[in-house]
Amino acid sequence: MSSRSGPAPFWICHECGAQMRPIMIDEIPHCASCHGEFVEVLDQEINPDPFHELPHPPTRPSQLPPRIPTENRPPGSPPAEPSGILGSIFGLFQGNPENHVHPPALPSNPRTVGTGDTSTTNRGDGTRTWTFNIGGGRGSVTFGTIGGMGPGMGMGGGNVDDELGNIFPGFPRGLGGQNPFPSIDTEIGPNTQQGPAMLRALMSALMDENMLPAHLQEPMFLGPQGMVNMGDYVATEQGFHDVLEQLMQAASPQGPLPATDAVIEGLPRYKLDEKALETSQFKDCPVCKDDFAVGDEVMRIPCKHIFHPDCLQPWLKVNGSCPVCRFSLVPDEVNHPESSTAPNVTQQPQQNAGTAITNMLNRLWGQSGTTSPTSPPTSGPSRQPDNLPNPSNPPNISNPPSQANPTPDPATSNSGVQASEQSQSSNSSAPSGDAGITAPIYPTIIPAEYLRRHRDQERGQNTQNSQNNQSAGAGNQGRDDSPFEDDLELD
Amino acid sequence: MALRLSTKRLMKELKDIQEKGTPAGIIPLSTESVDEWVFLICVLGDETIYKGEQFALRLIFSDRYPIDCPQVTFIADDQYQPPLHPHVYSNGHICASIFGNEWSPVLTAVSICITMQSMLASNKKKERYV
Numbered sequence A: 001m002s003s004r005s006g007p008a009p010f011w012i013c014h015e016c017g018a019q020m021r022p023i024m025i026d027e028i029p030h031c032a033s034c035h036g037e038f039v040e041v042l043d044q045e046i047n048p049d050p051f052h053e054l055p056h057p058p059t060r061p062s063q064l065p066p067r068i069p070t071e072n073r074p075p076g077s078p079p080a081e082p083s084g085i086l087g088s089i090f091g092l093f094q095g096n097p098e099n100h101v102h103p104p105a106l107p108s109n110p111r112t113v114g115t116g117d118t119s120t121t122n123r124g125d126g127t128r129t130w131t132f133n134i135g136g137g138r139g140s141v142t143f144g145t146i147g148g149m150g151p152g153m154g155m156g157g158g159n160v161d162d163e164l165g166n167i168f169p170g171f172p173r174g175l176g177g178q179n180p181f182p183s184i185d186t187e188i189g190p191n192t193q194q195g196p197a198m199l200r201a202l203m204s205a206l207m208d209e210n211m212l213p214a215h216l217q218e219p220m221f222l223g224p225q226g227m228v229n230m231g232d233y234v235a236t237e238q239g240f241h242d243v244l245e246q247l248m249q250a251a252s253p254q255g256p257l258p259a260t261d262a263v264i265e266g267l268p269r270y271k272l273d274e275k276a277l278e279t280s281q282f283k284d285c286p287v288c289k290d291d292f293a294v295g296d297e298v299m300r301i302p303c304k305h306i307f308h309p310d311c312l313q314p315w316l317k318v319n320g321s322c323p324v325c326r327f328s329l330v331p332d333e334v335n336h337p338e339s340s341t342a343p344n345v346t347q348q349p350q351q352n353a354g355t356a357i358t359n360m361l362n363r364l365w366g367q368s369g370t371t372s373p374t375s376p377p378t379s380g381p382s383r384q385p386d387n388l389p390n391p392s393n394p395p396n397i398s399n400p401p402s403q404a405n406p407t408p409d410p411a412t413s414n415s416g417v418q419a420s421e422q423s424q425s426s427n428s429s430a431p432s433g434d435a436g437i438t439a440p441i442y443p444t445i446i447p448a449e450y451l452r453r454h455r456d457q458e459r460g461q462n463t464q465n466s467q468n469n470q471s472a473g474a475g476n477q478g479r480d481d482s483p484f485e486d487d488l489e490l491d
Numbered sequence B: 001m002a003l004r005l006s007t008k009r010l011m012k013e014l015k016d017i018q019e020k021g022t023p024a025g026i027i028p029l030s031t032e033s034v035d036e037w038v039f040l041i042c043v044l045g046d047e048t049i050y051k052g053e054q055f056a057l058r059l060i061f062s063d064r065y066p067i068d069c070p071q072v073t074f075i076a077d078d079q080y081q082p083p084l085h086p087h088v089y090s091n092g093h094i095c096a097s098i099f100g101n102e103w104s105p106v107l108t109a110v111s112i113c114i115t116m117q118s119m120l121a122s123n124k125k126k127e128r129y130v
Helices: A084-094 A158-167 A172-176 A194-208 A237-251 A261-266 A274-279 A309-318 A337-351 A353-364 A412-421 A423-428 A448-468 A484-488 B005-020 B109-121
Strands: A011-013 A023-025 A028-030 A039-041 A111-114 A119-122 A128-134 A137-143 A221-223 A226-228 A269-271 A297-300 B026-030 B036-041 B055-060 B071-074
Touching (some): A297 A309, B026 B109
Antiparallel strands (some): A011 A039, A221 A226, B026 B036, B055 B071
């Protein structure tokens, strides 16, 4: 369909999600539904991929759990910063082997490498302690047995055990492999199938813990098929219901909801006397069109419009707004339920993520006492602040000042939660010195840079359109500095 | 109420039409039925792309009028064809907000006709959705 010969294309509003034809205010397209300015034309020719710059279709900020920006990532490269524990886990699989795994070549020299959150410690006895940050907690898992007697971890499932040996080269089993660290995203050979299988085991464990919600925010999941957007999948029933609810909200009419009985009952009623009738500017009932008469009982909406009660009430039970001026009798939070209810839904799994991960790891890597004796994963309370000195926790072990980790200073480790989410960035792009100091800025709204580019693009389009379409103005050029981010302060 | 609100309201509208007439370009064609009225709509003036054309707008009122919006379509038969307009389907169905979310009981049959007339008058291109 072409915008030149066909009908005018629909636009999408990135603020309210509505698809509409925009209204032009000062030659700027505004959403016809929410009057937001962040709208984009949906036209195959002009704008083949409206979401191409965004990692996910945008949602309201209230529905966005913290997310790491992934734009500007070269296509095909691993995600810049998979956040949180999953990032740590994936980092172990896909990441730079030197950063995480050491050939057990220095048997007498306990070594730790890592940039503050995910680190493996090789002990001289062949055990491997993997430490990680989860949300607000820290845990560690020890692989192998004290004394190097072979794989002694109590594993829940035998196949997982086998795969572990192949994936973690420090694990005695895997030592013979020529490529003990299969890179999942590039090598899809028969001999690297262990990686995905391991991931599957992890993912299913995560699902069991009910902690992979619909809004799984790991930006990309590197599966055998290449880049897969995990946000496209739901893993739990709750997630499925969330998606259903979103779809139904999107499909239902966006008009105001009915007013509640309490609101209707609360509207003032009075009888019109002669004086009131004379001074009133409303001479007839807008619904039944009958003239008001002395003695008529009327109901008044806060916008001052008056109606016969019998005329107004049936309408308000359908649509809680004034028939004349559309003054809404429905509170905003009822009109936009997502802003009030979504946080409960989406944040709850996040708060539990630490505990759930710990439980999951417990199940995966054995409850039978072979986890690190000094720091059993269960002792990593998910809410314990990272900067509390905890002698039983590995940070002291894993962050010796002599190592490459530039942020051993305990004062900076109070950003440990954020730093953990940044760990992968120190692998790929960001200088590792930033990892512990700069907390990432979570884009709770659409990134400002994207907005700016979007606006520039829009302007270009407008000038283009104005050649063919008189109605499209070219008057946007003067608004280069307009702080339209402010317009995104959503309700 | 002895009389249903819908009937009472329609009688009132009909009386208004008979007493005060309708705006230019809007001609009541059949208003005998209680629940189905037809108006002829013309766009006046030289600027319109519908110059000289006539369209028949059918309004079907439910019991719940004016709380519920009437069903409004352009007639598509041997005698009348719906206008070529991006918001009007070839079967005469009309895509307009006032027939959906933005219906208000304040609107009347005549005001619907005026809305349709201005919708046609503001159109510059004879395009059709399907």
